[in-house]
Each structure stands twice: as structure tokens, then as C-alpha cells.
Amino acid sequence: MEKKLRIMVIDDENIVGKRLKPALEKDGDTVETFEEPNKALERFGEAPFDIVVTDIRMDGIDGLEVLEQVLARSAKTKVIIITGYATVEVAREALAKGAFDFIAKPFKPGDLRAVIEKAAREIRA
């Protein structure tokens, strides 16, 4: 049996976590959602996650900083960036800094699940 994934979702819009959590838990993975990136990073410090899904534009710490801090603590973690304000410059910067993939809002949970499955295959390989 495959090991279940630990997924962290960070977005300062409450509705995003609310909609994504049940959709991602369908596959039996553990999903924790955060609206404040600093609290999410604190939690990550306690126990690393396999996959981090983060928005880019957030108050305080932005998604690119979350990406850097997460990869500095756990190089194995796959970071997926989600944002409504994507530009090729920002997306390329995220990928250059080690993001696993990039999804522009609006998207369907199924789109994110497909990227997570791809990331999971790499983690388990």
C-alpha cells in the first residue's frame, strides 16, 4: 500500500483552503490548510510535509519566500505555486527557485490533483 501524502495548503483567502481540503482528502491524503504563511512555516518546522501548495501574493511572507524557506528545510518537499496573478516572469522565477509546478487561478481541484499525483510519483520514485 502506498504511503499517504502530507499536504500543506497556504492561501490567505479562507475559501481556497475550504474548497481544496475536501477535494484533496478524497485520495486519503492528510491535508492541513493555513491562511497565514508564518504559521504554516512554524508548522512545517515541527513536521515537514511532502507537498506544499502555496499562493504567491500574501501579506507578510509571499509565496516565493515560502518556497525558499520550505526547500531550505526539506529539499524533498515539492512546492506547487497557485496564483491568480501569474505572469511569465513570476512563474519562471518560482520554477528557477525550485518550485515543482505552477497553476494559474481559476482552476479545478482536479487540475491540482493531477499535479499532486505527478509530484507524488517523483517523491515515491
Next chain:
Amino acid sequence: MQIICISRESVRYGRQLAEKLAQKLGYACVSREELTDLATAQGIPVGKIETAILKRQNISEQLALDMDRFKAFISASLCGRAISGGIVYHGRTGHLVLPGLTHVLRVRAIADFEERVTMNMRRMNLAWEKARAYTEDVDEDRRRWARFMYNVNWDNPALYDITINSAHLSVENSATLLTQMAQLPEFQPTPASRRVVKDLLLGTRCRLALGKDERTRDIKVTVSVKDGDVSVVYLPRHARQAPVIPSVLEGLEGMRSLVCTVATTNILYIQERFDPQTESFGHLVEVAEKWNAAVELLRLVDDPEGSEREDAEPLPATGAPAETGGILEDSPDMPDCEDQGCGVPETLQRLIQVGRAGAVRTLVGDGLAVAGKLARAEQYSLVVVGDVFLSRGAAVRKRLKRDLVSLLNEQMRIPVIGTEDLKEQYLFGAKQWISMVFYAAATVLLYAGVFYFQEGILEFLAAPGTTRRILSAVVVGAFAPFAAIVIGGFAHNALKLVKLE
């Protein structure tokens, strides 16, 4: 109302230059970032368009509509600000959303590649190689953007009035140079260009209003404005939604009149598998360009068992970010034809690039059912039938296609032809040259003969006696159709050559 557009390679240099120039001229400075944020906040998924470019995705019909709305938004924002004063815009290719405006000063600001890599390396705290790859990728993405959005080569110097090289010119000196250049008469607004700005603003506001309204957001329209008179042209497949267009556009500032019409120059292209690389597709595009027509793709999936169904390409709800957080409902996707190699996405992409994209739909059924369904559909100017019934044997395929063409011809009462006849019927090639030369020679001989022997002919026609008169009438009656064929053949080819058929 002066407009200066800076297409920048280095965002930092472009911004500094635009701000300095705006300061010197006392104009407003507008950045692409500012406008994309505003567009996104209004529900235009700019990020989706950018991601499609980054991930080399095919353009779906929905994405094409989003691109259209985004272009309208940028155009409306620039025109709206330009009406109240001069503006300096810095972004990618802002001037391309201002068609017909001849007084726009178009500036390209380039920067030394190595310098940009160093800057990116420092800004993003990346290793040299990664910063270099980032810079190359971003440049390529921007080139693709220009191709995707406007079908132009971003590097083409003909797109710009002047190129500024930041490696040789400081921001201050570049701004001074452009300030002087902006004083030239070529870049001054005229009463005519002011009218164009107003019409452009009204047209793009119409497009945005239609894109925002739930009832009309999926309608593919072409909006044109002349002195406040608005014309909205929609595709035949949107005839049911079209009646609400006037109520959506009602009360728009500056609109004097509104006319909504269905596009009459639509070409329906029926095929089982599309390939934008084929010669026949090239001919089709040529005809569409000649007629200024949109091409609607109909993928005909043969069903020998005779079951019949129809699917329009799905247009998922864009979703207002504030309500959904940008997370849509999961819904079963339409069967994707990409894996089956149907070629629809590639063909649609090509049509979008040349500005000829119409709708896309799929019909499943046999020839009779399809003919019946199309006969009930709205009007087209031409139906072109390509390779269909591919699972059948060559002889059966040929017969079924011939039957389909003949059925459609009979029921739709418009020209229906096979792709193989397209060139001969509507384009001018070697065969048409030979035919025109032949008919031209015959016409010359005809006229020369008539004028050379006119005395004899007149004598023959005026000869007295009932028998001679009857004979004259018979000879003239027999000669007239022959002359008509010869002269008509020449005229038909000549008009086709000058694209006036």
C-alpha cells in the same frame, strides 16, 4: 492625448525610463503590471493566458475569448487614460492593442543580456547559470506572447519607431531624447486620431461589457465602431444568445447607434481529423482571408451504427475570484480529442493566429444525420468538406463524401465543395492563368473577327427576304451563347485575379 508605448526587455530599465519620461512630459505613467492586476481583479484570467504560454499549451476556445477580453481591457485602459491626458505605457507590446492610431510613439528598450543576467542573479539570489536560463526563458516566453496574442515577431524592428539601448544611453538621456522625439508632428494627436481613440474606447468597452455579462460572455463577437455607431457581428451558432446584446450594451457612454448582425461570411470546414500543415488548409485560410471570413471547424466523427449526437466545445465558467477563491467546481471534462490526433487544437490555434477562428464543434453520426442537422443550422457562405468517413474503405469513403456534398448542397442552398476543389473554385493558380490567357485570346479573336468582317456581317444580317432573316436570327442565337462563354470566361478569371468575384 499623446500616447507613448515602451516595449521593454528589462522591466527595471523600462520602468525607470517610462517614469522619467512621464515626469518630463507631465504625463501619467502606466505599467503592464498595473493593468494585468486590474484585469485579474475584474475576472479576466490573465494568469491562465500567461501559464498557457509558459507551458506551451494549445489555445482553447475559452482561452481565445479570454485573450480577446484581455486585449480589450488593455486597449480600453490606455484609451480611457489617453482621453484625459498624455500617457507613457511600459510593458510588452502595448501599441498593438491600439490599431488605427498612427500618432503613437512606439519605443523598444533593449538591454545588454549579460547585464540582465547579473541583475536577475542578484535580485533572485540565483546561481549564474540559473539566472541565465531564467532570462533566456523569459525572453522566449515574451516572444511567444507576441506571437500568441498578435501574431507578430516581437524582435521585428518595423514594429517600433525607435530602439533605445540601455547599455549606451542612461535613463536620463534616453528620456531627454524621447521627450524631443515626442514633439515631432508625426506623434501629435489630430482631430482624426482623437476620434479613433474615442471609437476604440467605445468598441473595447462594448467587448468588455459583453464579456462580463453571464448571458453573453461566451459569444464570440467582432465589435467595430465608427463615429459612435457600433456594429456587433456574432457567429451563426450564437444566434440564440444574440438578442440580449442590445440590452447588455444599452447606455454605454458615447454610443449613438447599435447594429447587431450575424456574420454572413462564415466558412464551415468539415473534417474528421484536422491538420493545419496541409495544402488544402492553407487554401482554406487564403479564401477566408480573401473574404474576411471566420472559419468554423466541424469535426465529423463517423458512426456507422447511425447514433447521432452533437457537442459544442465546453466553455468552463471563469468564476469570479472573490466568490470562489479561484477554485472552480470539478466537472467531467469533454472527451479530449488530442490523444486521438484529431488536430482540432492545433488547427484552432493556427486560425486564431491568423485572426480567422470561428467556433469548434463535434458531430457524431452518419452522413444523412449530419446533413439533416446542418440543414437546420444558421447560414454559412461556404461549406468545405475535407476527409471524412476515414474508417471506411477508399471507394465507400469517396462515395459517402460525394453523397454528403450533394446532400448539403441540396439542403443548405449554398456552395458546398470538397477541399480538393477549393483552389480551383476560389483561388488563382497556374490553371486559372492558363484558362484566363485562353479566354483572353479567344475574346480578342472574337472582337477582331467581328470588327474585321463587320461589313460582311452587317450585310448578312440586313439581307432582305424572310428566309434570310430567319437564318440571321438562328445564327445570332447560336453565336450569342458562344460569345457569352468566351467573354464570361475571361471576365470570371480576371475578376478572380483582382479578388472581386
